[in-house]
Each structure stands twice: as structure tokens, then as C-alpha cells.
């Protein structure tokens with residue numbers, strides 16, 4: 001293996017955390033946590049990546065508070081989850097890998113029937129709750145100052161808990177249309193107070209969340225942040241303001257920035273590229289009404305986007321130019337050894353991999369053994385994305401077909 005490529009497989013420090021290589025499993029919501037419970041399937045899913053050689057895996061959607069869940073099947077970072085989460089972390093740590101948790105809050109889009117504080121989800125401003133149509137809650141309200149304090153504090157409490165039970169890092173989700181990105185985006189934040197208007201004002205709540213997490217975990221614990229470089233929705237966040245987002249996160253002392261794009265609830269395809277997920281989503285919709293709804297929205301929401309390797313690299317490099325201290329993590333279409341070599345040559349600190357690890361959880365070990373010749377076999381068909389809602393959760397159709405044939 002040439003020296004540039006082998007850099008990916010050498011030890012490196014993420015902030016204060018020593019990792020055995022530069023490859024991190026990206027957060028991919030697993031669909032293996034019915035009613036928010038830790039299951040054998042969830043542990044095994046991550047254990048496969050850890051045993052397969054990644055330096056760190058990421059548990060997706062660690063909800064900071066009950067009403068921050070899109071639906072009931074997301075794990076809450078609260079005391080009642082201490083024992084099962086601790087047991088899971090111990091089992092994953094026994095493989096020698098580290099474990100991060102992606103801190104999530106859905107803000108204004110939710111189909112959670114068990115909202116606890118209010119009868120409707122809350123975001124920065126009043127908003128249409130497109131997921132809520134399925135459960136008769138088509139509108140979301142605007143957070144008051146007190147709601148914002150509660151919301152920010154949920155990041156503090158969750159981070160305190162996550163460090164205490166043994167997570168090695170936390171990843172704050174600032175992108176993909178979730179709550180913090182709803183504050184960042186001019187489309188969804190129409191507030192007229194100190195939290196709305198200029199990008200600096202729209203960043204106040206996200207920065208408060210980052211400060212709260214830092215206060216909870218201290219300086220010797222890595223905080224990653226996944227940010228959007230654009231919303232891919234008319235009137236949404238665009239790159240010039242995203243560059244300011246990166247500067248502000250960096251100035252606030254975030255350890256590492258992951259660059260992504262697109263929005264889960266309105267235009268997710270730019271996040272993955274490849275085959276449209278519309279047919280799969282229609283197929284897995286729970287009832288006729290939802291199927292019709294998705295069918296109506298699909299042409300606008302899930303436009304085909306031809307797959308390209310390293311589709312976020314140019315934007316990532318422009319973000320990096322504005323970042324002085326934070327390390328940079330690349331995610332998005334790094335599906336070949338050539339691409340891995342290229343991001344290493346670009347000086348990227350870490351790479352997050354999603355789909356190719358779902359196809360080949362032992363990617364790191366296999367790549368180290370086979371070098372430049374290795375191919376994962378991921379075809380970016382995006383079946384894994386739509387498998388989230390299938391029984392058993394996220395899996396690769398190619399692997400399932402192989403298993404059936406053998």
C-alpha cells in the first residue's frame with residue numbers, strides 16, 4: 001500500500017482522543033431500537049464495524065430529550081437507559097474500538113405520538129410538520145425563550161450522561177434539517193429576536209448548545225459537529241453562510257467538523273446521491289394514506305441525483321480554508337481506495353464512512369489486507385436508507401441476496 005493511502009490506517013488523535021486509525025463509522029440511523037430500546041441487533045450491527053477495524057463507531061440519533069425524537073424508536077440519553085447503554089458500550093469497547101454518539105433533536109418535524117411536554121413539536125419558528133401529517137399533527141410551534149433554555153439544557157444533560165456512561169466522544173448534529181440546523185437555516189428560522197436575522201444571530205442557539213456540551217464534558221473530551229454546507233431547499237442555507245457557521249463552531253472550540261449537506265425532511269438526496277430512495281420509501285410507508293402522501297411529495301423531495309465519488313470534497317475544502325483549529329472529517333461518497341487515497345492526499349484528518357461499511361463492515365481489515373486492489377461492492381443503490389423502516393432495520397440488499405443464494 002502506498003504511503004498516502006496507508007495514512008488512513010495509521011493511528012491519529014481526534015482532539016484528546018487516541019484512535020487506532022483515521023476511519024470512523026458515520027452515524028446511520030440503525031432502525032434497530034424499537035421503542036428506544038438497546039437491542040442485540042443494534043449491538044451486533046456496531047460490533048461488526050468495530051471488529052472489522054474502524055477506529056470509532058457512531059451510535060446514531062442519541063435523543064437529547066423525549067420530545068426531540070422523530071418517533072418513539074430513538075434512544076433517549078436519560079437515566080433509565082443507563083444500564084443497557086453501559087452494557088452496550090462495554091461490549092463495543094472490548095473490541096478495541098471507540099464509540100461516539102450523535103446527539104440529535106428533531107425540532108419541528110416529528111411523528112412521535114408520545115410527545116411529553118406539549119401536543120406539538122417545537123422549532124425556532126412556527127412551521128408545517130410534514131411528518132406529523134401521518135399522526136394528525138401537521139403543525140409545529142415556535143420555541144419561547146424558556147423553551148430554548150430547556151432545549152439547550154437538554155444538550156447539557158445528555159452530554160453529561162453520555163460521558164458518564166462511557167461514550168468516548170459526542171457528535172452534535174448541526175445539519176440535515178434537525179433542530180440546530182433549523183435555527184441556522186434562514187428558511188426555518190424567521191425569528192425577530194436575538195436568535196433570528198443575521199447568521200450570527202441564527203447561530204446563537206447552536207453555539208449555546210455547543211457551549212452547554214463543552215461545559216458538560218470538559219476540555220479533555222472530543223466534540224465533533226456535523227454541519228450542512230447547504231440545505232438544498234429554496235430559501236435555505238447556502239455556502240457563504242455555511243462558511244460562517246464553520247468559523248463560529250471553530251472559534252467556539254469544537255474539536256472536529258464534519259461537512260455534509262441536504263435536509264432529511266425536505267431534500268435528503270444530496271446527502272447520499274445515487275439511486276432515488278422514493279420507491280423504497282413508498283414501499284415501506286406504514287399505511288395507504290402515508291403511501292399516497294409520499295407518492296405526492298416524492299417528485300419534489302427525492303429527485304434523482306447521479307452518484308459521484310467524493311461529492312462533498314470541493315465544498316469541504318472551502319470550509320477547511322475558514323477553519324483554524326478544528327480537525328476536519330470528510331464524509332460523502334468515499335467508496336473506493338482511490339478516493340480514500342485522495343482525501344488523505346488532501347490532508348483530511350479523518351474519514352467517516354456510511355454505506356460502504358454497511359455493505360462491508362470489515363472494510364478496514366479487508367482494505368489493509370488487499371491494499372489498492374480492494375473493492376467494497378457498494379453500488380450506492382441506497383436500499384440501506386429505505387431499509388431503516390423494514391423489520392430488522394438497516395441492512396445491505398446485496399449482502400442479503402448473497403446470504404439467500406448461499
Ligand SMILES: Cc1cc2nc3c(=O)[nH]c(=O)nc-3n(C[C@H](O)[C@H](O)[C@H](O)COP(=O)(O)O)c2cc1C
Nearest residue numbers: 026027028029060331332333334353354355384385
Ligand atoms: C441508512 C442510512 C442512515 C443514515 N442516518 C444518518 C443519521 O442518523 N445521521 C446522520 O448525520 N447522517 C445519516 N446518514 C448519512 C450518513 O451519515 C452519511 O453522511 C452519508 O451516507 C454519506 O456517506 P457515505 O457515502 O459514506 O454513505 C445516513 C445514511 C444512511 C445510508
